[in-house]
Amino acid sequence: LAKTTQPISMDSYEGQEVNITCSHNNIATNDYITWYQQFPSQGPRFIIQGYKTKVTNEVASLFIPADRKSSTLSLPRVSLSDTAVYYCLVGSNQAGTALIFGKGTTLSVSS
Amino acid sequence: GAVVSQHPSWVICKSGTSVKIECRSLDFQATTMFWYRQFPKQSLMLMATSNEGSKATYEQGVEKDKFLINHASLTLSTLTVTSAHPEDSSFYICSALPQRERYEQYFGPGTRLTVT
Numbered sequence: 001l002a003k004t005t006q007p008i009s010m011d012s013y014e015g016q017e018v019n020i021t022c023s024h025n026n027i028a029t030n031d032y033i034t035w036y037q038q039f040p041s042q043g044p045r046f047i048i049q050g051y052k053t054k055v056t057n058e059v060a061s062l063f064i065p066a067d068r069k070s071s072t073l074s075l076p077r078v079s080l081s082d083t084a085v086y087y088c089l090v091g092s093n094q095a096g097t098a099l100i101f102g103k104g105t106t107l108s109v110s111s
Numbered sequence: 112g113a114v115v116s117q118h119p120s121w122v123i124c125k126s127g128t129s130v131k132i133e134c135r136s137l138d139f140q141a142t143t144m145f146w147y148r149q150f151p152k153q154s155l156m157l158m159a160t161s162n163e164g165s166k167a168t169y170e171q172g173v174e175k176d177k178f179l180i181n182h183a184s185l186t187l188s189t190l191t192v193t194s195a196h197p198e199d200s201s202f203y204i205c206s207a208l209p210q211r212e213r214y215e216q217y218f219g220p221g222t223r224l225t226v227t
Contacts (some may be wrong), residue, residue, distance in 0.1 A: 043117075043218030099145070099216055100157060101147075101154045
């Protein structure tokens with residue numbers, strides 16, 4: 001599975017846009033890019049998934065350049081409740097493939 | 112949406128005893144479930160892959176005789192920590208992969224195990 005590299009931590013203020021970039025230089029053709037959010041003592045929660053270009057849902061956008069060697073999770077107008085750990089995962093779209101978590105990015109949002 | 116539950120949410124047990132943790136997919140069938148453990152301030156570590164009706168596949172370094180996994184139905188997988196020791200104290204999280212999905216997995220809320 002492709003290894004991912006993310007910043008260990010990021011700080012932001014309420015109302016700002018936050019962009020978390022993930023590097024995955026060895027991504028394979030069949031790999032999708034998925035982001036999860038985790039609050040303390042809770043299981044991870046799916047945020048967004050994409051294969052290429054741009055994907056947007058009600059909570060975030062995911063930007064993937066043409067070479068797919070990196071991706072950027074964009075959180076618009078963050079609030080205090082967005083303080084969490086964000087994981088970027090890259091893996092095959094084959095059913096039954098486990099998700100391998102990297103270290104993640106701890107986002108701290110202040111007022 | 113797809114919901115995965117875990118029971119219990121927290122448990123305290125004495126050294127040498129066994130503890131069973133249940134993972135259920137409430138509104139979908141899951142051929143495959145995964146078990147992770149997470150120590151404080153660390154990321155999730157995959158322990159094993161559980162397939163309904165077959166033996167679990169354990170990751171390197173995970174003792175299969177200590178962490179017994181049973182996936183008896185398409186909605187239930189159990190993890191039994193046998194002869195628990197204080198170093199087994201951790202946050203155990205399961206995830207389930209719906210049959211219809213290719214990649215998106217749904218995670219349970221986790222079980223906090225404390226071994227005294």
